[in-house]
Amino acid sequence: MAYRQARWDEPLVFELDTPGRRGFIPPEPPREVVESVGPLRLPGRVARRAPPGLPRLSEVEVARHYTRLSQMSYGVDSGPVPLGSCTMKYNPRVAARYAFDPRLQLVHPLQPDEDVQGLLEIAWHVQEWLKHILGMDACTLHPAAGAQGELAGVLMIRRYHELRGELEARTTIIVPDSAHGTNPASASMGGFRVLEVPTAEDGNVDMEALQAAVGPDTAGLMITNPSTLGLFEERILEVARLVHGAGGLLYYDGANLNGIMGRARPGDMGFDIAHVNLHKTFSSPHGGGGPGAGPVCVKAKPVAGGVTLADLLPGPVVVRRGGEYRLRWPGEASVGLLRAWQWNTAPIVWAYAYMLALGARGLRLAGEVSVVNTNYFLALLRGESGYSVPYAPGRPRKHEAVVSAEPLHRETGATAEDVAKGLLDRGFYAPTIYFPLIVREALMVEFTESETRENIEAYARALREIAGEARRDPGEPKRWPRNTSSARVDNVRANHPRTVTPTWRVHRLRLEGKIGPLR
Amino acid sequence: MGGHPWIPNADPGILGEMLRAIGVGSVDDLYRDIPGEARFEGWDGLPIGEGGPLSEVEVARRLEALLGRVRVYRDPPPFVGGGVWPRYVPELVRYIVERGEFLTAYTPYQPEASQGLLQALFEYQSLMAELLEMEVVNSSHYDWSTALAEAALMAVRYHRGRRRRLLVPEVMHPRHRRVLEAYTRPHGVEVEEYRVDPETGLAVLGDLESRLGGDVAAVYLEYPYTMTGVVEEQAREIGEAAHGSGALYIVGVDPVAMALLEPPGRLGADIAVGDGQPLGLGLNYGGPYLGVMAVRWDARLVRQMPGRLIGMTVDSEGRRAFAMILQTREQHIRRARATSNITTNEALAAVAAAVYLSLLGPEGLRGVAEYSWYMAHYAARRLSEVEGVESPLLGGSFLWDFTVRLPRPASEVRERLRRRGILAGVPLEGVAPWLGAGDMLLTVTELHEKRHVDMLADALAEALGGG
Numbered sequence: 001m002a003y004r005q006a007r008w009d010e011p012l013v014f015e016l017d018t019p020g021r022r023g024f025i026p027p028e029p030p031r032e033v034v035e036s037v038g039p040l041r042l043p044g045r046v047a048r049r050a051p052p053g054l055p056r057l058s059e060v061e062v063a064r065h066y067t068r069l070s071q072m073s074y075g076v077d078s079g080p081v082p083l084g085s086c087t088m089k090y091n092p093r094v095a096a097r098y099a100f101d102p103r104l105q106l107v108h109p110l111q112p113d114e115d116v117q118g119l120l121e122i123a124w125h126v127q128e129w130l131k132h133i134l135g136m137d138a139c140t141l142h143p144a145a146g147a148q149g150e151l152a153g154v155l156m157i158r159r160y161h162e163l164r165g166e167l168e169a170r171t172t173i174i175v176p177d178s179a180h181g182t183n184p185a186s187a188s189m190g191g192f193r194v195l196e197v198p199t200a201e202d203g204n205v206d207m208e209a210l211q212a213a214v215g216p217d218t219a220g221l222m223i224t225n226p227s228t229l230g231l232f233e234e235r236i237l238e239v240a241r242l243v244h245g246a247g248g249l250l251y252y253d254g255a256n257l258n259g260i261m262g263r264a265r266p267g268d269m270g271f272d273i274a275h276v277n278l279h280k281t282f283s284s285p286h287g288g289g290g291p292g293a294g295p296v297c298v299k300a301k302p303v304a305g306g307v308t309l310a311d312l313l314p315g316p317v318v319v320r321r322g323g324e325y326r327l328r329w330p331g332e333a334s335v336g337l338l339r340a341w342q343w344n345t346a347p348i349v350w351a352y353a354y355m356l357a358l359g360a361r362g363l364r365l366a367g368e369v370s371v372v373n374t375n376y377f378l379a380l381l382r383g384e385s386g387y388s389v390p391y392a393p394g395r396p397r398k399h400e401a402v403v404s405a406e407p408l409h410r411e412t413g414a415t416a417e418d419v420a421k422g423l424l425d426r427g428f429y430a431p432t433i434y435f436p437l438i439v440r441e442a443l444m445v446e447f448t449e450s451e452t453r454e455n456i457e458a459y460a461r462a463l464r465e466i467a468g469e470a471r472r473d474p475g476e477p478k479r480w481p482r483n484t485s486s487a488r489v490d491n492v493r494a495n496h497p498r499t500v501t502p503t504w505r506v507h508r509l510r511l512e513g514k515i516g517p518l519r
Numbered sequence: 520m521g522g523h524p525w526i527p528n529a530d531p532g533i534l535g536e537m538l539r540a541i542g543v544g545s546v547d548d549l550y551r552d553i554p555g556e557a558r559f560e561g562w563d564g565l566p567i568g569e570g571g572p573l574s575e576v577e578v579a580r581r582l583e584a585l586l587g588r589v590r591v592y593r594d595p596p597p598f599v600g601g602g603v604w605p606r607y608v609p610e611l612v613r614y615i616v617e618r619g620e621f622l623t624a625y626t627p628y629q630p631e632a633s634q635g636l637l638q639a640l641f642e643y644q645s646l647m648a649e650l651l652e653m654e655v656v657n658s659s660h661y662d663w664s665t666a667l668a669e670a671a672l673m674a675v676r677y678h679r680g681r682r683r684r685l686l687v688p689e690v691m692h693p694r695h696r697r698v699l700e701a702y703t704r705p706h707g708v709e710v711e712e713y714r715v716d717p718e719t720g721l722a723v724l725g726d727l728e729s730r731l732g733g734d735v736a737a738v739y740l741e742y743p744y745t746m747t748g749v750v751e752e753q754a755r756e757i758g759e760a761a762h763g764s765g766a767l768y769i770v771g772v773d774p775v776a777m778a779l780l781e782p783p784g785r786l787g788a789d790i791a792v793g794d795g796q797p798l799g800l801g802l803n804y805g806g807p808y809l810g811v812m813a814v815r816w817d818a819r820l821v822r823q824m825p826g827r828l829i830g831m832t833v834d835s836e837g838r839r840a841f842a843m844i845l846q847t848r849e850q851h852i853r854r855a856r857a858t859s860n861i862t863t864n865e866a867l868a869a870v871a872a873a874v875y876l877s878l879l880g881p882e883g884l885r886g887v888a889e890y891s892w893y894m895a896h897y898a899a900r901r902l903s904e905v906e907g908v909e910s911p912l913l914g915g916s917f918l919w920d921f922t923v924r925l926p927r928p929a930s931e932v933r934e935r936l937r938r939r940g941i942l943a944g945v946p947l948e949g950v951a952p953w954l955g956a957g958d959m960l961l962t963v964t965e966l967h968e969k970r971h972v973d974m975l976a977d978a979l980a981e982a983l984g985g986g
Binding site: 005006009010012013014021022023024025026027028029030032034035036037040041042043044045046047048049051052053054055056057059062063065066067069070071072073074075076077078081083086088089090091092094095096097098100101102103104105106107108109110111112114115116117118119121122128129132133135144145146147148150151155160180181182184185186187188189190191192194231232234236237252260262263264265268269277279283285286287288289290291292294314317335336337338339340341342343344345346347349352353355356357358359360361362363364365366368369371372373375376378380381383395396398421424429430432435449450451452453481484485486487488489490491494495497499501502503504505506507509515518519 | 523525526527528529533534537538540541542543546549550551552553554556557558559562563564565566567568569570571572573575578579581582583584585586587588589590591592593596597599601602603605608609611613614615616617618619620621622623624625626627628629630631632633634635636638639640641642644645646648649650653654655656658659661662663664665672692694695697698700701702705706750751752753754755757777778779780782785786801802803804805806807808816818821827829830831832833834835836838840842843844845849850851852853854855856857859860861862863864865866867868870873876877878879880881882883884885886887889890892893894896897900916937942945953956965969985
């Protein structure tokens with residue numbers, strides 16, 4: 001199948017600037033109003049002297065410009081996006097109608113609860129369903145992203161120890177070396193020291209190392225299960241006992257929830273706090289990087305003086321009383337607000353539609369098919385010597401699998417990045433590459449339940465072809481991609497202090513000799 | 520269960536063949552490594568949805584009914600701001616962000632297949648850079664409050680942790696302040712207020728200067744003030760005072776106000792923050808919004824900047840191309856030593872803002888701002904004619920948000936107006952010690968016609984007149 005992405009020589013919107021063009025006619029203030037208030041008056045010391053350097057285009061040109069840019073983008077609607085740990089599901093269109101409902105443009109976050117019963121009911125359901133899915137006792141939909149859910153969790157861990165008078169001693173959060181980068185980054189943002197523990201050969205956390213790491217300074221442990229290797233952490237109950245025994249809390253990074261959905265729940269494995277990504281497991285779109293939503297849920301574990309973990313949640317919780325829905329804003333014990341307003345409405349509406357449409361049985365099926373898809377892919381790759389499956393190769397994977405291109409690299413010089421570019425040329429989005437860090441030349445593949453069997457087969461075939469081409473001509477992979485909107489991007493130039501160009505303004509000022517290198 | 524529209528391999532026939540190829544007898548075999556104690560057997564009985572799959576017809580019907588139970592104020596549109604604003608969303612903006620190639624894309628980790636998205640984000644950064652006259656803009660933060668909180672942490676890092684006090688205006692947005700505190704508390708940062716004059720609504724410079732010292736990491740200004748609408752005329756002087764003591768200057772802005780006001784880049788700001796919400800996003804009951812962050816061309820600032828940056832470069836054929844840049848600041852490379860944990864952001868909202876700014880251009884944005892200015896000043900005048908109402912309350916200039924003092928508690932008046940079909944005002948009690956129960960912030964924009972303002976004035980007179 002030949003693939004060719006659009007390749008417009010589309011100028012920057014600034015280069016389309018034409019004097020006299022306009023894309024929007026603002027309303028004119030009526031004459032009586034102007035007469036009543038007199039001419040526009042601005043404080044002279046801060047009145048803008050020169051208009052901003054925005055381009056002038058007609059609506060026609062703006063529509064074509066961004067349509068062409070969209071044609072040079074690639075989403076789940078374009079084809080498979082098997083990015084590991086990103087859970088790129090199809091985003092059901094029925095939800096778009098309501099998530100982008102023009103009525104919502106006028107709904108202010110300070111509108112009283114009586115006015116927004118429909119939205120609160122949607123949020124309440126998502127909140128309650130998440131409790132069941134995770135096996136937790138309380139949830140808030142407040143966090144704007146998975147990483148903010150993590151920060152919420154870390155701040156709750158902090159508050160837990162603070163309320164128990166142990167914060168001074170509890171300085172460390174333990175994270176496995178296979179963790180997402182956000183885990184250690186969130187722990188640091190929450191003011192903790194991060195201690196990484198290694199992964200054992202069998203793909204589980206190295207228990208000896210964990211035993212040595214856990215101690216009186218342990219505030220908590222952040223872990224994802226299944227791990228980023230797509231493997232279920234077989235000793236999770238032992239891990240939980242160890243951390244709880246030392247007085248720490250257990251945090252579940254829900255990025256990989258699809259791998260156990262319908263079969264196991266973090267709340268039953270000993271986790272105290274968990275976040276989920278509605279833009280992963282629950283099918284709201286990623287939007288090219290966001291907006292997302294990272295609800296965080298907890299067990300009603302006692303903290304001190306009648307306070308439980310549920311009281312520590314940030315942001316509002318929806319409560320239902322006699323068919324009426326109300327927002328309950330956080331109290332004294334809470335870690336507070338992590339954003340100005342309640343939540344990201346659009347992803348919540350989307351997740352509601354997805355969960356409602358599937359129901360409990362449909363959600364289990366989604367999780368199971370994602371696991372079957374992963375293992376089917378690995379089965380198709382068997383016997384191809386260019387790729388290996390490090391860590392417990394015989395164990396079934398869950399939602400994702402990490403394949404190493406190291407054998408191919410040793411044989412031909414082709415890297416994981418080259419393989420990724422080869423996949424782009426064949427019409428697929430690439431896997432997540434060079435992650436997790438513990439696998440060399442890592443290709444992290446996650447099809448989710450949305451992918452067809454035919455596409456999984458074509459993808460596996462593409463990997464074999466890529467290996468074959470690299471063997472025939474080791475120089476060839478370096479020339480990929482050819483069929484995408486651009487050829488291989490020059491990252492050195494993109495980042496060099498003399499050439500780094502984060503805005504058109506920098507480009508212009510540099511040409512005018514008004515700014516120097518970024519150093 | 521048979522196939523499902525969103526799960527193409529769900530059909531038992533297809534699934535069975537795949538399982539055989541894997542070499543297992545059943546789906547259960549793929550979960551055999553989950554220890555018994557950790558397994559959950561009661562799944563199918565969980566009250567999620569209706570238990571099993573529903574048709575799209577039923578899902579749409581349910582959503583339609585729920586959205587029908589949301590009260591939307593159209594005539595008149597809401598007179599409520601407070602750091603977000605009711606503004607018109609051009610239809611083209613909504614259309615572009617609904618295009619699947621943008622909507623369903625991931626973060627553009629593979630630049631060659633994501634050039635269009637990267638260019639759109641680069642354009643967002645560039646358009647915002649022109650609006651703010653700052654050289655570097657990231658894309659993006661969750662909202663204004665988190666952009667501010669991360670700017671504050673950045674200021675502390677900039678000073679290598681040796682300065683940990685932040686000076687903020689007394690009338691600062693109370694929720695932004697709570698977020699700022701939640702983010703900075705673990706880092707031993709102290710947030711302290713400088714006084715604002717109760718007559719004019721302008722900062723008391725002497726008070727600010729008396730609080731400055733070698734331990735202040737940054738001085739923050741809202742421009743205009745979100746809760747009073749007042750335009751700070753001493754914005755340059757505040758920056759000079761901050762710099763005089765070695766502190767950074769952070770300016771938070773309403774981007775639409777930049778059509779009329781000198782941008783942060785001309786006020787000496789080191790970091791600008793704000794919310795892109797009025798640039799074509801709508802109110803959305805709390806989000807998605809768009810946290811804006813910009814810095815000037817200074818390597819120390821840029822290296823400490825959190826979030827995603829898109830840069831312009833070339834490809835191997837020498838054609839212009841775009842890519843994510845300076846990624847060594849970010850969590851997926853730097854992990855515990857990253858400048859932030861931010862990953863998922865508000866990229867699609869940034870694309871929306873880019874489309875909005877491209878459509879409006881300098882004249883359209885100025886037109887929207889001027890209309891809002893006129894109508895808000897008309898409203899302030901009309902309300903001043905209502906008995907017992909002091910409007911505007913403060914002497915400082917304003918654009919489209921302004922403060923009034925009512926003879927009754929603002930929350931009560933708000934409720935009475937609501938019963939008359941008008942959503943108006945943010946009660947201001949407690950925002951500053953000198954703002955009382957009767958004080959309220961009102962907002963008027965291009966969505967409001969003259970008759971809407973007249974409706975508000977009449978309804979307010981009624982609301983205040985009755986018992």
